[in-house]
Amino acid sequence: MKLVQVLKTQHTNGTVRVTGTVEYDDGVLEDYWFELPESYTPSSSGNPWLAILLPLAATVGEDLHIPLQVDPALLRGAESVVRLWAYWRKEMHLVNITTGPLEARPFTERTTASFFSAGVDSTFTVLRRPDVKNWITVQGFDMPITKNEAFKHHCERLSAIAAHYQACFIPVRTNIRETRWKKAHWELFAFGPALAAVGLMFEDHFHEILLPASCDYSSLDPWGSHPLSDPLFSTVHTKIIHEGTAYSRTEKIEYLSRDKRALNELHVCFRGEDANGQDNKNCCRCEKCYRTMIALDLFGKLDDAVLFDRSKYQIDRISKIYMGHDIDEVFFLHLHTTALERGRSDIADQISVAMRRSRKIRKLAKFAKLPMVWRPAQALTKHMLRDALK
């Protein structure tokens, strides 16, 4: 695949749209766009385009040509990260990357930005790094590009939080998940490069971009945003930094729950009220909402986290939580330890039941892919998940 052209267009709503036309090996053309506030000059290099197209190229096995100036450090990083992905997952391809001139962009700014969504990882990051005064949020990643009204409310709230902490709020929109790019697995490979690509759109403004870590050192399985892969998207002048890996999710919640404003604004759900993608609410019915409410309960802060509906939290429902990934189980192991430390055996016992049940379902789900037994295994999996919180 190759990047054919890049166009910038000014919009009347105060944004600038950067559109890259991509031609795939089968000859199909498709536009990928990013919208930024017009007060920022979007990158004119090939760097963000290399970052965004790489996971798709490695997924479908097409070589990648970016006919624009590309940073030499980023190219070396890109060549390394495809090797890392191929090591992690055998279905990923090694791809050849060709570019225009290899040159670092001239740079004078020395400012840091962080991604911010008011979730646990990003709130912890900006509270722990009060020197970071540029907060970026994106529509088109967890929040679908079609949910404009929800994004408007989300931005009103997030910009007010940013103003409270004297930070600058930077909303970005992109259609990438509406394109062929969605073939790249979001959780396993693609969301780190997607965040890096948005960060590199601002490479003329920021010399560091923080990607708040999802996992801590005790749960570092291959994942889309990872301390091994994220820094490989750095350029000579703009470092992509995977921030916060030293802290568990439970520790992060305890830390941020000491800050009343942060606690009031905590928004973790990407399932949404309609179970169809993130909006501006916590559904309080999904696994992620529930595990966050458990942590807040353990720290005695659930009543203060006003975006969570306390009435939907029932301890005897914890055993119904389904942990679909090993990573989810690590989050619950930390919660289990904290529950025992705080004398909450009622919660610890429920978590133990949920972990045992989830392991059984995950094992069963493997049989649902085998010939001969797939039909009964699938039916049983469905039955066991009928009342699960997932």
Ligand SMILES: [Zn+2]
């Ligand atoms: Zn939820």
